[in-house]
Amino acid sequence: MAEVAFEQVQKSFGAVQVLKQIDLKVRDGEFLVLVGPSGCGKSTLLRALAGLEGVTHGRILIDGRVVNQLPPKDRDIAMVFQNYALYPHMSVRENLTFALKLRELTPTEIDARAKEAASILGLGDLLDRYPRHLSGGQRQRVAMGRAIVRDPKVFLFDEPLSNLDAKLRVQMRAEIRALHQRLKATTVYVTHDQIEAMTMADRIVVLNGGVIEQMGAPLDLYDDPDNLFVASFIGSPAMNVFSGRYEQTADGARVRIGDFALPAPTVHAADGMPVSIGVRPEHLQLAEAGLPFVVDVTEPTGASTELFGSIAGQSCCVIVNGRAAPQAVSAARLSAAVDHIYLFDPDTGRRMR
Structure with a gap:
């Protein structure tokens, strides 16, 4: 896995500055959650790390390498989106292996990676089904499986549970956390739900208005907030x-x-x-x-x-x-x-x- 670093990162859309001087390190193997209200800059920061947005100023490093000018496919990251983004005309097996075929891996290695991901996520009996035949939770597992098979340096999650019902969100929170403990992968997870942040994170970064208000372990932020925004935002x-x-x-x-x-x-x-x-x-x-x-x-x-x-x-x-x-x-x-x-x-x- 790898360490991720943001050094003096700024991002503006015209005259609107969305990110203001972000300095942050994500430790190797850490599960870090970016949390904050809508418009705080958390998704923009994640998209900048993924290469889907450029930055106005500053550097982004993955495993010590500056990646500002690298396209997403060369950053060795895998991203799980809110809307699953599955290919509807492909089976679960084909969704899992599509990116591996583009990499021109051998059929043996492709099959081995797909089976391993299916085993980890409990998808073994669903490999021949199509997305329209799956529940919301099963679709999200397939989306995570598609990330796992790539064996990336960094996993990125952009509000992956927002489309699920309350009971399924609780179940998927536990599954994502268990997956991280098994893979020990560096993970950056974005959510506006502070309960997700509290229950899943090794460390939370609270963003507001494009700046970091406070960062630390979940209970440290809960018990010892630095300001009124963090005190009011963390806790339900x-x-x-x-x-x-x-x-x-x-x-x-x-x-x-x-x-x-x-x-x-x-x-x-x-x-x-x-x-x-x-x-x-x-x-x-x-x-x-x-x-x-x-x-x-x-x-x-x-x-x-x-x-x-x-x-x-x-x-x-x-x-x-x-x-x-x-x-x-x-x-x-x-x-x-x-x-x-x-x-x-x-x-x-x-x-x-």
Whole structure:
């Protein structure tokens, strides 16, 4: 496999700069996920790596070789798309072997690679079927098989699960992750779904507006976000963010939301300074004393219950383990531990530490 590097990569479409100074290394054998909202530049970055888009500035390296001027076929990459991109008039076997025939490999080697890919992906009984006879998940397996048979240095996935239903997405997430653990291949995976990113990645790169907001292991980003964008984007349901003020008292730091206050971590901030206060839904606890919480909607999910309402007129979500939870009431109270409260500068969005 190979290491991938982006060095000062920029990309503009006319006057619109889509990628702004991207510096990133994908380690040999790593499963790296690019995640972010629509328009953040993640697919453009992947397409630049694949050779489907040129870059305005900077270098892209695969295995130490600059590939900016190389066509896609010479970059030794394989790409799996959102829409499968299978040849409808070809059987599964023919779809798997088509690129190998273009390379003029021997029939023996072509057959061996096709059988190996079919075995890995459980396609052995489907080799003579056509794409129209396959389910969405089976088609996606064929698309992955077509990438596997090429034995590339780098695998690229561009939102491959977007067309699948919820249950099948969960199944395919596990299959793609298991495939990576088996092949140990360098993989760059693009998605807008942060749950996919959290469950699949060795490392996540969060993009926003063409810049890297933060990168790191999934739980590092979840537990220690650098800014308000990452804190709000990573996690489902999203982190609660309240407007409030930071206070220094004889008993320690506090944050005030409306007329009520919670203990807070000590940060470099002036007394009375406006702050954005972040608390994840699972870290807010129903309590006898604390912030008054008006519950508007109760959503049981089985193992837990999600409560939606407001604190001091600001939207709030709380996750309660189990099924016992208050209905639409006005007397519920919430508390949170100090180490589960995050403070952000409301002007810059940067984490206050």
